[in-house]
Amino acid sequence: MTSGERPQRQRVVLAHRRGARMVRTRVEVHEQTQVGDALVRGLMRAQLGLALRLAAVVVVLTGAIPLLNALFPGLGAITVFGIRLNWLVLTVLVYPLLYGIGWFYVRLSEQAERDFVGVVDAEL
Secondary structure (H helix, E strand, O other), rough: OOOOOOOOOOOOOOOOOOHHHHHHHHHHHOOHHOOOOOOOOHHHHHHHHHHHHHHHHHHHHHHHHHHHHHHHHHHHOEEOOOHHHHHHHHHHHOOOOOHHHHHHHHHHHHOOOOOOHHHHHOOO
């Protein structure tokens, strides 16, 4: 290079605006800053609320069995295939109910996690 020549100009880009926010939000969650802590607490609050609502459904539905037996004592005497109706309800209906509610919880919990990832990855 001679003394009269100038070097060719180059454009320096530190970060593209689109990806900069995504990385920043992920870093805030990873480093547990106030913003990241608020996001994680929101996810935990949503999952806790979901768990409590579904637990209430389980308690109400399974609690209805002894309540019905107390209100209608004749139900305890009914037999189907030589087995009391109470035991059939407990074995045939309650376990599939618990499995279904557990499956439903997992689906909704995963949806909440996908929403959380969407919020973290969203460009603001």
